[in-house]
Amino acid sequence: MATTELFAMPSATATTGSFETFHTTQQAASFRGVAMSGVNLPFVIGGGPSDLVEVLQPLDAPDVNFPNTEVGARSDNVVVTITNTWLLPITINALRTVGDPDFLVASDTNTIILAPGASRTILAWFRPTAQGPRVARLALDMGPVADTIILRGNGLASTIELLAGVVDHGDVNVGTPSRICLPLLVNNGSDTAIVDSIVVQAGRGVVIESPQGRTKVAPGDSLIVCVVYTPSSRSTLSTSGSISIGNRSYPFGIIGRGIRTTGVVRVGATCDTISAVRGDSAVFTITLENIADRPVTITAIAIDAAVANSAWLLNPSILPLTIQPGVAIPVDVEVVVQREGREQYTIRCTSNSDSAMTNATCVVTRSRTLIPSVGALEVGLLCVGDSITKRFTYTNASAIDTIVVTAADLENVVGTLSIVAPFVVAPRTSVEVSVTINAGTAGPLNGRINLTSALGSSIVPINGDVLPSITVRPTAIDAVPGDRRTTRLTFEGVSTTSTSVLLRHPPRMFSVRNALSVAGSTPVAPTTTTVSVSNGTVLTIVWSGIPVGGGADIDLDIDVLRGDEAVARMYATRLNDTTDCLLSDTVLVRVDTGCGGERSGVKLSAQPSMSIFPQPVRESMQVLVHLPQPGMRVELVDLNGVVLKSVLLGPSTTLGPSTTLGVTVDGLPAGVVVARLVSDVELFHSIPVIIAP
Structure with missing residues (x-):
């Protein structure tokens, strides 16, 4: 026993513990013994008044020295291996650190059980909170005793430098997000810095878009922060944010201004009254004003009226027009008077204003001419030989003057007027006019009705188109299924080199292969087409020239089919309202529908x-x-x-x-x-x- 060394637990004077020889006792060696605790730990017992209980440490675990680490940063993990050198299993109930709170440890289980000779690894980190040497003990609790591992590290001074103290968004339109990304701090040290959080004051329309959560800043790198500011009203922003790294905080400011870019179109409260006759030019004035914070630039001004293209800027060269905040600029608008009475105009400006620059105004025109109830008579598409009647009214809008119409003429068209000059139209009364237009020749209609008085003329244009009329005379067909034959079509009144018609017949009685020229008639061009449709065949005939006298014949090469009918009618119609007008004879198509013919x-x-x-x-x-x-x-x-x-x-x-x-x-x-x-x-x-x- 004299040569036996006992291990003394760590104390204030011997922080790592110590070994010492077994104490001499008054009793013989036979009275000394070794006992075992309930947690498989050996106890050595002496045999005298000063008996001491010595506990043999069964664990082998080295102390840990961490690399120098910047204050606020966290070192890489260090693996600590604990080995049971005793002959029996050992249970470690808990791991805890004693001393500076700069060290972190982690194990995969709460309780560690080590068989004899077994090892277990745990992880440890060093995160200094202050500069200089830092020491702590990792205590391994094993029931009535504990073993310790010394943890040492050195905290380095911070090398984080704040690059920007303020994030300035400048002027931002209300409701429009402004996004600024810039480096707020730089890591000038040799160790990675870990940013715990970036916070800003809530409720000011400011959010941190990135980074989110904890972020690492490598040595030499900068922290890029994206700040989004969305103003909800015209106001000035002045708030702050902070970047937290460990127990340190780096504040920064956020400023900006919510603004509006707003222009308005101002018009008179009542309608302007001008004296003019229909067709004259008149001018009225509107005001363009900037009521907000930034310059308003107008690139285009559109003026909508009841009659298209009847109003415009008097001086369009003023565009583009820039209006400074608080400035109002008058702008003249020229109009062509369309009638006596109230006319409304809508002004629409194309600009950078964040609200629509538009307004409506009105002008009342007084004249001493008759005002028609229509701007023009639109007769649409007519066929040669058609007649159409239109009715409208002329009104004397004046409250004073009586208008005496000395002439009523129908110009450039063939037809009749229901009124005969001279006649009188009293103030605030109307006269109804009926006009009949006869479509004599093909072509556009560009006529007008002209009522003349001592005070001027009142004109109503007549617009339309007269389409040529052709006559189609088909030939009756009497055949049996399987026949291939020709049937003739005669055209009269053809005045163009192209004729399109729909030959109506049951398409299951016969089908058309193509159209053939007839000797002695105007030939058809190779571009002539025949298309079978659900109600017949569409013929698009291209003539080699305008047929002499308007007459021409073609033969249709047909295949007779077995249809659902034995007898049906065949006639021609127009394809649509834009093709030539058409008259057609109606003939019968007879097909012997017996299987195999007659x-x-x-x-x-x-x-x-x-x-x-x-x-x-x-x-x-x-x-x-x-x-x-x-x-x-x-x-x-x-x-x-x-x-x-x-x-x-x-x-x-x-x-x-x-x-x-x-x-x-x-x-x-x-x-x-x-x-x-x-x-x-x-x-x-x-x-x-x-x-x-």
Whole structure:
């Protein structure tokens, strides 16, 4: 025991603990012993009055020296390894630091249990709060005793430098965000600085856009801060913010001004009254004023009136116009008088004002001429030969003068007026005018009605277009499905090199391949097109020249189809209201709808047909006629078309649903003949018949 060393726990005089030899006791060595605590820690017990209990430390953990770290910054983590050198498991109940509060430790569990010879790592950081050496002990609590690890570090003076003391947003339009990003501080040290927070005063329209949360500033780098200011009213901003790094704060100011850029258009409280006649020019004045904080620049001024382009700036060279705050500038507007009475004008300015620069004013014009109720008579599109009647009124708006109309003329158009000069229009009375316009020739209508008095003329323009009229004469079609043939169209009154029409017919009765020139007529150009549509065929005919005398023919190359109808009408119409006016004959299209043509036995239920039995025929046959008509007959013809026999349906035949007819074949040669159901004008049905020998 004399050679045994005991470990003394750390104390104020020996902060790291110490080893010392086992004390000499009065009792024999046989009375000394070693005991074990309840937490697997060994105790050495002496045998005398001054007995001491010595606890053997079972943990091996080195002290930690951290690198020099700037005040407010946090060092990189240091790994501390704790090893159990005892023969039994050890439980560490808690980790705690004693001394300067500059050190941080972390473990992955609250309680650490170390088997014999096992190790566990924990992490430690150094974040100095003051300059100079900093020391603390990491105490490892193990029940009744604790082991310690010395933590040492050195705090360096801060090297953070504030670069900008104020963030100046200047003048900012109300409601418009202003964003400024600038470096507020720089890290001049050799260690990374950690910014804990950046705060500004709430409720002033200022927010920190970035950075958000904790931010690192590397050595030599600057902290870029983005500050957004959105003023809600015309006001001056003066507030502050602060940047927190550790226990230090770096204040900075934020200033700005919420402003408005507002221009207004000022007009008179009542309408200006001017003396003028319709068509004269008149001038009135408006005022443009800047009622806000910054210059207003006007780049354009639009003036809306009931009649387009009847008002404008008298001197447009004043634009662009810059108006300083608090300044008002008069501007003259020139108008062309359209009528006697009240006229409203809306002034709209294009500017940098943050509110619309617009206002409305009115002018009252007094004149001694008749005022028409319409600015112009618009007759639209007419066809050659059309007539149209329009009505309107002339009003004497004067409250004093009586107007005597000495002449009433209809100029540049063919037609009639309902009024005959001279006539008198008393003050504040009206006269109704009816004008009939006859469209004699194709082309634009540019006429006018002119009423003349001693005080001047009152004119109403007449505008419109007269379209040429053409006539289309189609040819009837009588065919069977599968035929390819031509059908002719005759045009009259063609006055241009292009004619577009819609040929109306059931598109499933026939389709048009193309349009062909006719010998002796004006040829059609290769650009002529035919397009099948749901109600017929659109023909766009391009002539090689204007047809002589307006007349021309074309042939349509068609394929006859099996449609849903046996008979339909065909006629031509205009494509739309802008194409040539058109008149058309109406003809019939007949298509034998039996399957396989007229030699088939399949017919539509609405078409006359027949069936023959028995087959083959030896002496006689029965013919069942469906939908018989007066004048029908049954013919037997050979393959050369020679009629071998003809039997007329009797005079008692009615338009009933069916009738039966007996036909003998005595004397006819054996072989194949064709039975046909015909009338004097039409073939209804045909069926092949075998005559047996």
